[in-house]
Amino acid sequence: QVQLVESGGGLVQAGGSLRLSCRASEMMSTFNEMGWYRQAPGKQRELVASITSGRTDYGDSVKGRFTISRDNAKGTLFLQMNNLKPEDTAVYYCNAVRLWVPQRTYWGQGTQVTVSS
Numbered sequence: 001q002v003q004l005v006e007s008g009g010g011l012v013q014a015g016g017s018l019r020l021s022c023r024a025s026e027m028m029s030t031f032n033e034m035g036w037y038r039q040a041p042g043k044q045r046e047l048v049a050s051i052t053s054g055r056t057d058y059g060d061s062v063k064g065r066f067t068i069s070r071d072n073a074k075g076t077l078f079l080q081m082n083n084l085k086p087e088d089t090a091v092y093y094c095n096a097v098r099l100w101v102p103q104r105t106y107w108g109q110g111t112q113v114t115v116s117s
Contacts, residue, residue, distance in 0.1 A: 002026050002106045004094040009111030016084050016115070022077040022094030022108055029072055031096040036068060036079045038090035038113075048092065049079060061087070084115045 003025035012018055020036065028034065035050030049058045049068035056068055067080040077094060094108035 002096065002104075004096060004106055004108035006092065006094050006108045006111040009092060009113045011114045011116065012084055014085055014115055014117050017080070017082045018084065018113060020079040020081065020092055020094075020111060020113075022079075024075050024077070024096060026075075027072075028070060028075055028077070028096075030098065032099040033097040034070060034077050035095045036077075037093045037095055038088075039093070039110075040087075040090040043090075045093070050095075051077070081113070084113075086115045086117045089113060089115050 005023045006020060008018060008020040010018060033050055033052050036048040037045050038048050039045040047059050048062055049056065049066055051068045051070055058066060065081065065083045069078045091110040091112050093110045096106045098104040
């Protein structure tokens with residue numbers, strides 16, 4: 001069973017930075033796509049950023065502030081978050097997808113990010 005373990009969340013003031021990490025229990029090269037999602041209270045889970053072998057995508061609200069990256073050798077996915085805003089407050093989840101038949105989707109347990117104004 002694939003395990004994704006997030007870390008790096010916490011409390012930060014507006015304008016500050018955090019770096020989230022997601023450690024995968026299996027080789028990251030076996031995942032076709034990895035990403036970060038977030039869910040704020042009372043809201044639906046939304047895409048923050050995703051990364052494939054040759055492309056990165058970002059949600060409109062984080063473009064220019066967040067950067068997704070991966071280190072396959074270390075088996076870790078990262079999310080660098082700069083210029084944080086109170087509306088970035090949410091639980092952040094790591095996600096990994098294998099485009100098998102059927103598709104396999106995996107989630108981490110989530111890490112809380114709280115941005116104070």
